[in-house]
Amino acid sequence: MMQPRAGLVLASGICALVLTMGVARFAYTPMLAYMQPQTGMGDALAGWLAGWNYLGYLSGVLLITRMKDLMLKDRLYRISLLLAVLTTAMMPLAESALVWGLSRYLAGLCTAGGLMLGSGLILNWLIRHGHRSELGLHFSGVGLGILCGGLLVELAAQYTAADWRGQWWLLTGVGLVLLIPAWWWLPRPNRGIALRADAAHAQGEPAPLWLWLLQAAYLCAGFGYVINATFTVLITEQQPALDGQGGLMWLLVGLAAVPAPLLWDRLARRWGYLRSLQLAYLLQLIGILLPVFSGSLTTAISSALLFGVTFIGIVSLVLTMVGVRYPAHPAQIMARLTVGYGLAQIIAPVVAGELAELTGRFDESLLMVGAIMGLGLLCLFAMERIPAQVQTH
Numbered sequence: 443m444m445q446p447r448a449g450l451v452l453a454s455g456i457c458a459l460v461l462t463m464g465v466a467r468f469a470y471t472p473m474l475a476y477m478q479p480q481t482g483m484g485d486a487l488a489g490w491l492a493g494w495n496y497l498g499y500l501s502g503v504l505l506i507t508r509m510k511d512l513m514l515k516d517r518l519y520r521i522s523l524l525l526a527v528l529t530t531a532m533m534p535l536a537e538s539a540l541v542w543g544l545s546r547y548l549a550g551l552c553t554a555g556g557l558m559l560g561s562g563l564i565l566n567w568l569i570r571h572g573h574r575s576e577l578g579l580h581f582s583g584v585g586l587g588i589l590c591g592g593l594l595v596e597l598a599a600q601y602t603a604a605d606w607r608g609q610w611w612l613l614t615g616v617g618l619v620l621l622i623p624a625w626w627w628l629p630r631p632n633r634g635i636a637l638r639a640d641a642a643h644a645q646g647e648p649a650p651l652w653l654w655l656l657q658a659a660y661l662c663a664g665f666g667y668v669i670n671a672t673f674t675v676l677i678t679e680q681q682p683a684l685d686g687q688g689g690l691m692w693l694l695v696g697l698a699a700v701p702a703p704l705l706w707d708r709l710a711r712r713w714g715y716l717r718s719l720q721l722a723y724l725l726q727l728i729g730i731l732l733p734v735f736s737g738s739l740t741t742a743i744s745s746a747l748l749f750g751v752t753f754i755g756i757v758s759l760v761l762t763m764v765g766v767r768y769p770a771h772p773a774q775i776m777a778r779l780t781v782g783y784g785l786a787q788i789i790a791p792v793v794a795g796e797l798a799e800l801t802g803r804f805d806e807s808l809l810m811v812g813a814i815m816g817l818g819l820l821c822l823f824a825m826e827r828i829p830a831q832v833q834t835h
Contacts, residue, residue: 448573454627455564456583458523461620462556464587464696465594465613466526466549467495468671472595472692473533475675476606481537485676489795492672493788494543498550500784506558507777512566512631515559522555523624527617534607557584563631578704584754585699590616592693599689648767652828653775655821656760659723660779662818663756664786666726669804669811670695670749672791677733677804678742691746698750706755707762715763720822722759726752727815734805734812 470492477483509515525548532545564580594616598609678691710718729748732741761776768775794807 448568448571450627451564451567451629452579454624455560455580456586457620457627458519458556458560458624459580459583460587460590461617461624462522462526462552462560462587463584464589464591465617465620466530466556467553468588469530469591469595469613470495470546470549471672472592472675472689473606473609475689476595476599476609478676480606484795485798486795487539488676489672489791489793489798491539491542491546492668492791492795495546495550495553496668496784496787496791498547499554500550500781500788501547502551502554503558503777503780503784506554507780512563516563516631519555519559519563520625522552522559523621525549525552526556527614527621530610530617531614534610560628563628566631567629578707578758581703581754581758582700585696585702585750587696588699588750589693589696592689592696596689596693649828652825655825655828656763657779657782659719659818659821659825660760661782661786662814662821663723663726663760664783665790665811666723666730666815666818667753667756667783668787668790669794669807670730670753673794673798673804673807674746674749676798677808678746691742694743694746695750698747699754702751702755703758705751706759710759710762715759715766716822716825719756719759719763720819722752722755723815723819723822726756727812727819730808730815731812734808 474483474488478488506515506518509518529545529549529552532541532548535541561580591613594613595609598612674695675689675692706718706722709721713721725748729745729752732745732748735741760779764775764779790811794804794811797807797810798804
């Protein structure tokens with residue numbers, strides 16, 4: 443039987459990321475600007491709902507890292523695709539914090555499935571069928587998902603009479619369309635011997651302190667990521683001169699994120715992973731602090747573009763670096779790093795939402811997260827002073 447072309451397999455993964463991340467997860471961010479005035483949702487509840495979403499994501503990650511069987515991973519991946527559509531359809535069913543919270547938690551679960559299970563299954567297929575084991579094109583689906591989700595939200599608001607419920611129903615319909623190629627274009631995984639890391643490459647690993655510093659830096663990145671991912675639209679809308687421009691800023695985030703994985707891959711080939719990661723942290727730190735010091739349109743655009751080009755780059759650089767440095771057991775190291783990253787994503791939006799409710803602005807939250815990202819950058823600089831490898835005997 444003829445094997446499907448690699449292009450279709452990669453396209454299935456891109457559709458899955460647009461569905462599970464762009465529709466089920468990230469559409470919530472631009473939707474906040476429409477749901478808050480129409481439903482009376484406060485900043486604190488918006489932050490709590492985001493926290494539930496990341497709790498769902500962390501739960502999914504911890505579950506996935508314990509799985510070994512490829513066929514089980516495939517089944518749960520396809521359940522995640524269905525769940526992405528169902529959780530989107532839950533949002534307009536009622537003006538209920540309980541329903542919304544359950545929807546966001548389940549959306550977090552399916553995001554983990556779409557990102558981690560989907561990426562692993564596609565990489566497995568590419569390796570088994572003699573293709574290059576690179577996922578830069580695949581990860582562009584994250585930025586494409588942000589862009590598509592934001593466009594759908596804005597188009598539904600501008601060109602139809604739909605209220606916030608109608609916008610969620612439109613997203614659900616598009617999710618159903620994306621489900622078809624995401625499901626059918628990815629073949630079932632082959633039964634057989636699981637792929638193993640080449641033991642010849644595992645003779646030297648970094649010193650334990652190197653990993654602890656990377657874990658601390660990645661924890662800090664979780665704070666930097668989630669503040670922007672949750673509140674970019676609201677932060678923009680609260681600037682007097684930028685009323686109505688929040689949706690545009692979110693579209694710019696997605697636009698910048700589409701080519702970002704490929705750009706950071708190329709930069710890492712030239713500079714190395716650690717130097718490239720330091721640059722990504724620095725650029726994201728600048729983007730976080732810009733809105734604190736200026737409320738201009740130029741500042742808002744710069745902040746959105748800097749976040750879009752760095753957040754997925756940080757994730758892809760860290761996970762790729764782990765795969766290179768720990769080829770014998772990358773899954774365990776990735777799980778260890780993801781726990782801290784996920785905890786930050788649960789805590790940060792709740793704290794930021796409560797602070798914004800008390801002060802009426804996000805400046806204090808941005809300053810707090812900027813300081814945390816600065817600490818993460820210092821950890822990355824400290825990693826340069828530690829031997830790259832410790833020989834094992």
